Structure formats: C-alpha cells, structure tokens
Amino acid sequence: MEKNSLNETIQTWSLVEEGLFEYPIADNQVPALLANRCTKCGKTFFPKRSLCPYCFEKGEMKEIRLDRRGVIYACTVVHRNSPTGIVAPYAYGYVDIPVNKVRVFGLFVGSDPSSFTPGQEVQLVIEPIKIDHQGKQIIGYKFKPVS
Amino acid sequence: MREVFIVGAGMTQFGKHTDRSLRDLGREACLNALRDAGVKPKKIEAGYCGNALAPAIQGETGVGQNVFWEVGINEIPIVNVENACASGSTALREGWMAIASGFYDMVIVAGVEKTVMPKGAMLDVGAAELETKLGDVFPGQFALIAQKHMERYGTTREQMAKVSVKNHFNGTLNPYAQFQKQFTVEEVLNSPVVADPLTLFSCCPNSDGAAALILCSKKKAQRMKVRAVRIAASILTSGTYSNQRDITGWEIEKRAAEGAYQMASLGPKDVDLVEVHDAFTISEIIHYEDLGLCAPGEGGRFVEEGATELSGRIPVNPSGGLLAKGHPVGASGVAQVVEIVWQLRGEAGKRQVKNPRVGLAQIMGGYKEGDTRACTVHILIKD
Numbered sequence: 198m199e200k201n202s203l204n205e206t207i208q209t210w211s212l213v214e215e216g217l218f219e220y221p222i223a224d225n226q227v228p229a230l231l232a233n234r235c236t237k238c239g240k241t242f243f244p245k246r247s248l249c250p251y252c253f254e255k256g257e258m259k260e261i262r263l264d265r266r267g268v269i270y271a272c273t274v275v276h277r278n279s280p281t282g283i284v285a286p287y288a289y290g291y292v293d294i295p296v297n298k299v300r301v302f303g304l305f306v307g308s309d310p311s312s313f314t315p316g317q318e319v320q321l322v323i324e325p326i327k328i329d330h331q332g333k334q335i336i337g338y339k340f341k342p343v344s
Numbered sequence: 345m346r347e348v349f350i351v352g353a354g355m356t357q358f359g360k361h362t363d364r365s366l367r368d369l370g371r372e373a374c375l376n377a378l379r380d381a382g383v384k385p386k387k388i389e390a391g392y393c394g395n396a397l398a399p400a401i402q403g404e405t406g407v408g409q410n411v412f413w414e415v416g417i418n419e420i421p422i423v424n425v426e427n428a429c430a431s432g433s434t435a436l437r438e439g440w441m442a443i444a445s446g447f448y449d450m451v452i453v454a455g456v457e458k459t460v461m462p463k464g465a466m467l468d469v470g471a472a473e474l475e476t477k478l479g480d481v482f483p484g485q486f487a488l489i490a491q492k493h494m495e496r497y498g499t500t501r502e503q504m505a506k507v508s509v510k511n512h513f514n515g516t517l518n519p520y521a522q523f524q525k526q527f528t529v530e531e532v533l534n535s536p537v538v539a540d541p542l543t544l545f546s547c548c549p550n551s552d553g554a555a556a557l558i559l560c561s562k563k564k565a566q567r568m569k570v571r572a573v574r575i576a577a578s579i580l581t582s583g584t585y586s587n588q589r590d591i592t593g594w595e596i597e598k599r600a601a602e603g604a605y606q607m608a609s610l611g612p613k614d615v616d617l618v619e620v621h622d623a624f625t626i627s628e629i630i631h632y633e634d635l636g637l638c639a640p641g642e643g644g645r646f647v648e649e650g651a652t653e654l655s656g657r658i659p660v661n662p663s664g665g666l667l668a669k670g671h672p673v674g675a676s677g678v679a680q681v682v683e684i685v686w687q688l689r690g691e692a693g694k695r696q697v698k699n700p701r702v703g704l705a706q707i708m709g710g711y712k713e714g715d716t717r718a719c720t721v722h723i724l725i726k727d
Contacts, residue, residue, distance in 0.1 A: 213474070213477050213478065214474055214477065217474075240587070241587075242587075244474060270492075270588075271488040271489075271491050271492050271591065272488070272491070273484050273487035273488050273491060273539045273540050273541075274537075274539065274540045275479065275481060275483070275484050275487075275538070275539045276536070276537050276538060276539065276540075277481070277538060279476075279479045279480075279481050280471075280476075280481070281471050281476055281477050281478075281479065283478070283479030287479055289478070289479050289480065289484060290488055291488065291714065293588065298588070299587060299588070300587050300588045300714070302474070302475045302478060302480065302714075303478070304478055304479055311540070315491065315492075315495060326478060326479070337477075337478055
C-alpha cells in the first residue's frame with residue numbers, strides 16, 4: 198500500500214476478478230483458489246457457482262479451498278499479446294487438481310514458456326498478471342513448476 | 345414437418361473490404377440471392393440475419409433490419425441471430441424451422457460480418473470470461489487441442505499443415521475466396537507461430553463478407569424456374585461444458601452429426617462433399633472424425649492420404665474453407681451452404697466436385713469452459 202501527500206492509503210492493485218482467491222496473504226500462508234462443491238453430487242466448480250447444474254436445487258453449494266498442487270493437462274505458448282493485455286510470449290493451459298478432481302485454466306510462469314509440458318507437476322501462485330492503463334497491478338493466479 | 349428448399353444463393357467475395365459497411369456487403373449478397381431465385385423482395389415473409397460481433401467491433405446493432413432494408417425488405421418479422429461462428433447457420437436453421445413448421449412459405453437468410461482488424465491485432469471479443477482476462481485467445485484454445493490430439497493419436501504438424509495446403513489450393517479455384525495463393529507444407533510450418541503448434545497459415549484470417557439464401561416451401565419451389573436444393577437436415581446443439589472432458593473430440597459435434605444423419609436418413613458414406621469449420625488446421629482433422637468421415641484418431645492420416653482433396657474420396661472444403669476463403673464470423677455458416685448449393689447444382693466452376701447429390705455443412709462457434717458453445721450440421725440434397 199502506498200500513501201499520498203495527505204497520508205491517505207492508495208491501493209496500487211486490483212483483482213482480475215473478485216472471489217477467486219484471498220489477497221493479500223501473509224508470507225507463511227499457503228495460496229489457494231476459492232471454489233465450491235455440491236454436497237449432493239460432489240462436483241467441484243471453479244470459479245464458484247451459485248447453483249449446481251447437475252442437481253439444481255437439490256444440491257447445496259459449499260465453499261472450499263482448492264489444493265495448490267496441480268498437474269498440467271495441456272499447455273501452449275502464445276506469441277502475440279492478448280487483446281486483454283497479457284504480454285507475449287506467455288504460456289497457458291489447463292491444470293488438473295488431483296485432490297479436488299477439478300480442472301482449472303491457468304497461466305504458467307517460473308520457467309521458459311516453452312518448457313512446460315503435459316503431466317508436469319505445478320503449484321499455484323498469486324501474483325500480478327499485468328499492469329493496467331492506470332499503472333495498477335492486476336492480481337491474478339498462475340501455476341509454476343514444483344521445484 | 346414440411347420440406348424446405350433453397351432456391352437462391354449469393355455471396356460477396358470474402359476479404360478486406362475496409363471501405364464497405366456491413367449493410368453494403370449484406371446488400372450485395374442478398375441481391376445476388378434474390379436475383380438467383382428470381383424473387384422480388386416483397387415476396388419475402390420473414391428474414392433472419394446472422395452476425396456475431398457488430399455490437400463489439402462496429403458499435404452497430406440491428407444488422408438484419410439494416411441489411412434487409414438495403415434490398416427493400418421492411419415491415420416483415422426480422423430476427424438478428426448471434427451464436428458466434430454459428431450465427432449464420434443458426435439463422436439458416438431459424439429460417440428452415442419457420443417454413444418446416446408451416447409459419448411462412450418464403451424467407452431470406454443472411455450472414456454478415458466485418459472482422460478485419462488493424463495489422464497484427466487479435467480479435468477482441470470482449471473480456472466477459474475469466475479465461476479471456478487471464479490471456480486465453482482462440483488460437484491458444486485450438487493449440488491446446490492440437491497438443492492433446494498429437495499426444496493421443498500421433499497426429500503430426502505436417503498432417504495439420506496439409507489441411508492448410510489443401511484448402512489454400514482450393515481457394516485458388518474460388519473467385520469468392522480471400523486468398524488466391526497456394527502454400528507448401530514447409531511454408532505453412534515456417535510461417536510465424538501464433539500459439540504453438542499453430543502457425544499463421546494454420547489459422548483462418550480475419551475477414552469481411554456476406555452471404556445469403558432464399559428458402560421456400562416445396563409448393564413454391566415447384567412453381568419456380570430454379571434448381572432447388574432440399575434441406576434434408578438441420579441440427580443445432582450446445583456444449584456439455586463438462587469440466588475434465590477429453591478435448592481431442594467434440595461431443596457437441598458428434599451429437600449434431602448423429603441427429604443430422606438420422607433426420608436425413610443417411611450416413612457419412614452417403615455424403616458427397618462437406619464444408620466444415622476449419623478455423624484452425626487441427627479443427628478440420630477432428631471434424632473428419634466427429635462427422636464419421638473417418639475413425640477417431642485417423643483424421644491426420646485421412647488428409648495426408650488425400651482423401652479429402654477435390655479429387656479425393658470425400659472432398660472437404662472445396663470452397664477453400666475458412667482458412668483460404670476467409671471467415672467473416674456471422675457469414676461463414678451461410679457461405680458454406682451457398683457453396684454446397686452451387687456444387688449440387690453443378691455451378692462451382694473450376695472447383696466443381698463430380699456429380700454430388702448430398703452435401704453436409706458443419707460449423708461451430710464460441711468458447712465456454714473449455715468446450716464450444718454452439719454447433720450446427722445441415723445436410724442438403726439435390727433430389
């Protein structure tokens with residue numbers, strides 16, 4: 198957090214979307230994506246859903262924290278800046294979270310973009326995905342190789 | 345359900361039409377279709393116009409009313425249809441349903457789009473989806489699919505490139521195609537990488553263009569001096585959006601194909617030519633499999649052995665497809681059917697397929713949770 202000349206706190210970041218993860222977190226806190234799970238069928242949804250599409254009103258949605266460990270399902274490297282301002286080259290794809298039996302979309306960082314491969318073990322990190330036109334950091338989530 | 349016939353078909357050349365508006369392109373296509381049918385605008389009872397991105401790109405809504413008024417059509421029911429790349433084909437289905445159910449006897453269907461962007465810019469379809477905000481782009485989605493198809497079935501980059509080579513060759517025979525230039529496999533593979541493994545020439549271009557069809561009942565078609573083509577099947581499906589699905593095939597497409605074959609009482613072996621949604625080279629390979637033209641996983645080998653060339657066992661994308669003909673999003677679904685109508689009538693010039701009787705058009709559009717949103721399959725028969 199920055200302060201201006203009036204000693205007012207200025208927020209220098211904003212979230213890519215609300216409700217996806219807790220931010221900011223303490224250094225010793227494990228980052229986690231916030232999902233929910235239908236108590237009737239057990240299916241997990243990220244991002245969270247208001248209603249289970251399979252159980253309709255018979256299911257109750259319970260919020261859960263996803264395990265941070267994932268396995269890459271598919272990945273690619275994009276060589277053009279995305280229309281939404283993600284700077285190329287960047288890697289992204291889908292990650293399966295074995296503990297929660299759910300697949301999530303994610304950017305891949307922490308290694309050369311072309312180094313990622315299906316089957317690779319990765320883990321969640323919360324960090325800026327870009328700087329917006331006002332100079333604010335946009336905070337999103339990504340996956341990096343398990344060292 | 346009544347039988348429905350296509351009695352008029354027309355389109356503009358697809359490509360870069362910077363100085364022309366949506367309504368102007370639409371006017372040309374509709375005029376061509378009306379003239380082809382020998383039908384006056386006042387005889388049209390309803391109009392359906394497919395367009396996906398005018399509100400986002402041109403800041404324009406009500407494209408259908410604008411386009412149809414250009415050719416003197418007003419007052420009748422007009423519906424604007426949006427289903428991403430399946431907008432035009434969904435408009436066609438609406439027109440088909442309207443006549444099949446007995447509501448109208450003659451309707452016009454159009455598809456219009458302008459997606460040519462400043463050089464190097466990628467199509468910005470808005471950031472409503474989280475994945476898009478995080479950097480998801482259409483070439484990337486299909487690059488992921490290509491990776492898994494290569495991993496599962498051993499499909500090669502060369503096989504994928506062959507789709508582009510074939511379709512660009514067909515494009516040189518189509519005066520309506522955006523690209524009139526052939527490529528070799530090497531040229532496709534060596535073009536700049538967009539999203540690995542998809543290169544520039546593995547991806548369809550941004551395009552401007554329009555296409556239109558005149559549909560009518562059997563009774564009306566019999567009284568007209570035109571070579572009418574019957575719509576034997578029209579199916580629209582939506583995605584399953586299941587979370588951990590196998591992305592090497594599209595269940596949404598298999599469902600649409602099965603429904604269409606059943607409706608037309610025929611199978612893949614009865615089809616003489618096909619137009620598919622080759623937005624990316626890998627797409628066409630998977631469409632062969634999902635449509636039952638070849639076995640699952642055999643798509644790469646199928647194109648490699650030449651089965652889908654103009655002279656092949658089952659020509660696919662004789663028009664040049666989205667890759668070479670271009671892909672004005674809302675227009676493509678209608679243009680595929682315009683091509684099939686011309687082919688079935690024997691009016692396809694240098695790219696004419698030998699004596700076709702049955703044509704199939706498949707197109708899919710949109711991204712949702714790792715699946716696609718909409719898929720249509722139409723089957724046309726020259727009785």
